[in-house]
Amino acid sequence: MAETETETVEGGGPVPVRWGVLATGAMAAAFTEDLRRLPDAEVVAVGSRSDASARRFADRFGIPRAHGSWDRFAADDGVDVVYVATPHSEHRRAAGMCLEAGRAVLCEKPLALGARQAGELVALARERDVFLMEGMWMWCNPLVRRLAALVADGAVGEVRTVAADFGLPGPFPPGHRLLDPARGGGALLDLGVYPVAFAQSLLGEPERVTARATLSAEGVDTHTSLLLEWAGGAQGLLHCSLRADTPRAASVAGTGGWIEVPGSFFRPDHFVLHRPGREPEVFRSAGGLDDTWAPQAAEVMRCLRAGERESPLVPLDATLGVLRTVDAARAEIGVRYPGE
Numbered sequence: 310m311a312e313t314e315t316e317t318v319e320g321g322g323p324v325p326v327r328w329g330v331l332a333t334g335a336m337a338a339a340f341t342e343d344l345r346r347l348p349d350a351e352v353v354a355v356g357s358r359s360d361a362s363a364r365r366f367a368d369r370f371g372i373p374r375a376h377g378s379w380d381r382f383a384a385d386d387g388v389d390v391v392y393v394a395t396p397h398s399e400h401r402r403a404a405g406m407c408l409e410a411g412r413a414v415l416c417e418k419p420l421a422l423g424a425r426q427a428g429e430l431v432a433l434a435r436e437r438d439v440f441l442m443e444g445m446w447m448w449c450n451p452l453v454r455r456l457a458a459l460v461a462d463g464a465v466g467e468v469r470t471v472a473a474d475f476g477l478p479g480p481f482p483p484g485h486r487l488l489d490p491a492r493g494g495g496a497l498l499d500l501g502v503y504p505v506a507f508a509q510s511l512l513g514e515p516e517r518v519t520a521r522a523t524l525s526a527e528g529v530d531t532h533t534s535l536l537l538e539w540a541g542g543a544q545g546l547l548h549c550s551l552r553a554d555t556p557r558a559a560s561v562a563g564t565g566g567w568i569e570v571p572g573s574f575f576r577p578d579h580f581v582l583h584r585p586g587r588e589p590e591v592f593r594s595a596g597g598l599d600d601t602w603a604p605q606a607a608e609v610m611r612c613l614r615a616g617e618r619e620s621p622l623v624p625l626d627a628t629l630g631v632l633r634t635v636d637a638a639r640a641e642i643g644v645r646y647p648g649e
Contacts, residue, residue: 325351326610329388329412331379331403333357333366336417337394341370343602344392350606356382379403383410390440390609393417396486397493398646401426404441408433413440415609419502422493422646423639424632431625434618442609442620443628445506447575449605452594453507454622456561456568456580460511464582466565467541471511473504473574474548476555479531487551488527491647495529497522497635501549503575506631507559508537508545514630516540520638523552530644537634576600 328344330337330352337355344350352372357363360377367375376382383391383406390413395403397419404416408430420443421427434441447453460468477500486492487499497520509515515537522533532552537545548555559574560567566584570577578600582590594600605623612620619625639645 323349323614325349326613327351327353327387327389328606329354329356329382329385329391330366330372330394331356331382331391331407332394333362334394337366337392338369340392340394340602340606341372343598344606345370346598346601347603347606347610349610354382354385354388379406383407383412388412390415390613392444392606397422397498398491398648401430404430405433408437408439408441411437411439413609413613415442415444415605417444419443419493419498419632419635420628421632422498422649423636424629425649427629427632431629434625438618440609440612440618441625442605442612442623443625444602444605445502445623445628445631446602446605447503447506448510448623449608450576451599451604452577452580452592453510453575455592456570457510459568459582460561460563463565464584465561465563465567468512468543468561468563470544470546470562471508471537471560472546472562473507473559474550474555475500475503475557475575476548476550476553478554479551481551488525488529488531490528490645493646494527495531495533495644496549496551497530497533497638497642497644500551501533501535501547501638502631502635504545504547504549504559505535505537505634506627507574508547509627509631509634511561512539512543512545515545515634518634518637518641520641522642522644524642524644528644530639530642533638533642535638573600 354374363375393416517538519536522530535547559570570580
């Protein structure tokens with residue numbers, strides 16, 4: 310989509326942004342469902358490694374073009390922006406291929422297996438002057454943004470502790486992607502990036518990372534705890550698991566109060582601000598599309614129409630910072646992926 314495009318459809322609305330979806334799994338399907346709820350978004354192409362898979366997905370969602378190879382998909386000039394929903398291990402290659410072809414890219418988190426690969430994608434996007442954003446939907450969630458704004462405005466004073474957890478109970482069968490090193494499995498890379506991103510969205514990149522984990526027979530982490538420490542003395546107490554059904558809660562405590570997010574902190578329906586001498590204040594989600602993929606898709610489309618090459622809500626440098634923290638934690642617990 311050209312930077313200067315100002316055309317509107319009949320009735321005054323903007324010309325729809327044309328999306329392509331690369332991959333045909335559950336994540337791709339969920340994202341496509343949410344895109345269909347946005348009036349200014351249109352899914353025009355799907356890409357897969359096989360014609361049959363691409364055709365099934367296209368028929369399911371009424372997508373006009375199905376490409377049975379990534380090369381043909383990336384070469385589709387009728388696509389404004391690509392959503393990459395491949396396994397983690399393929400993000401570098403898939404997103405890189407689309408950037409090389411001049412396609413704007415929204416790549417599902419994590420942007421790559423580690424900061425080195427992610428840095429290569431960021432450098433490529435900046436060299437080619439093409440939009441790139443990690444699909445960290447939490448940072449585009451309106452209620453999470455409201456929480457961050459309150460903290461930045463000093464609502465809880467100086468932040469001293471951030472805590473967050475994200476766990477799934479399993480059990481996951483042998484060969485499941487979450488247990489497969491070849492596909493970037495493990496609790497930290499799939500779930501732990503959310504607590505890390507939450508903490509760093511409030512405090513920035515930590516000075517020190519300490520991690521402990523339980524590893525599976527395959528060599529991925531199934532249960533990981535992290536202690537993040539910042540120069541000013543603040544600490545982050547974070548946890549992720551493929552073995553425990555955790556509350557998925559978060560809290561932010563400071564010198565003047567604390568914020569409680571009692572569940573699903575990455576897409577909360579409410580949080581509570583506690584301050585001494587005051588009644589607790591409850592902040593609630595507006596509902597609707599707020600807890601879906603729609604806010605991040607809307608942010609991508611806003612950026613494209615404004616000619617922006619990265620989102621101020623999900624800055625590429627912040628994405629790299631999260632992956633540097635994850636890299637430091639993986640180095641401590643001894644998790645490495647093939648091809649790193």
